[in-house]
Amino acid sequence: MNARFVPISLAIVALGAAACSSSTSSTGTTTTTTTAKVTTTTAKKVTPTSAPATTTTSPVAGKPCLDANLSVTNGQGSGAAGHIVTPLIFKNVGTVSCTLYGYPGVASLDASGAQAAQATRSASPSPTLVTLAVGGSATAQLTTTDVPSGSSPTCPTWSGLLVTPPNTKVSTHLTLSLSGCPGFSVTAVSAGA
Secondary structure (H helix, E strand, O other): OOOOHHHHHHHHHHHHHHHOOOOOOOOOOOOOOOOOOOOOOOOOOOOOOOOOOOOOOOOOOOOEOOHHHEEEEEOOOEEEOOEEEEEEEEEEOOOOOEEEOOOOEEEEEOOOOOEEEEOEEOOOOOOOOEEEOOOOEEEEEEEEEOOOOOOOOOOOEEEEEEEEOOOOOOOEEEEEEEEOOOOOEEOOOEEOO
16 A cells, blocks of 8 residues: 555544544543434324224214114015025114214024124125214115025024124114025125115
8 A cells, every 4th residue: 555645544534533423622531422312112092994893993084873873774685596685774863963884793693582693794895984964874785695505404594683883882683584594794884775
C-alpha cells in the first residue's frame, strides 16, 4: 500500500468513530455514550370477521337487532332433487331500524324436544350486513334432505327447530316436521322475506 494513503485512511477512520460517539471534555477525558432504542407494542382488541359457532359478530354499522326486537318464523318449504329448502324469517318488531349479520344458530329437535343435530353453514351466499327497517324482514335458507344415506331405508323425522338469530342469545322453538337425513345446512341472512 502507498505510504501517503495510510495517514489519510487513519484520519477517515478517526472521523467516523468520532461521528458515532459523543464526547464530554471537562477534565480532558472522553466519554462515549450509547443509547438503546426501546419499542413498545400495544395490544388492541379486534372484532372477529369470521363467524363463531352459532352467530357472527356484525361489522360496525347501525344498531344490532336485539332479542326483544325480532320475531322468528318459518316460511313454506319447497323441494327438488331430494332437497327441501325452508325459509327462516327474522322480522324487526321493534320501534327503530336495526341490523343483522351472519348465520343463525339452528338445531333440529326430535319428538321428545331434545336437540338432534346442528345445521352446518353454507358457504354461499357470503354474509352481508342487512338493515331491517321497522317491520322489515331478513331470511336465511335452511336446507334438509330426504335421501337416506348408507344402509338406512328411511330418514328420521324431526319435530321442530331451535333457531337463534345472529348476534342474539334467545332461541325460538319452531314446531314443524322435517326430514332428518344428513345434509342439514343454513345460509347467512339476506334482505327480504
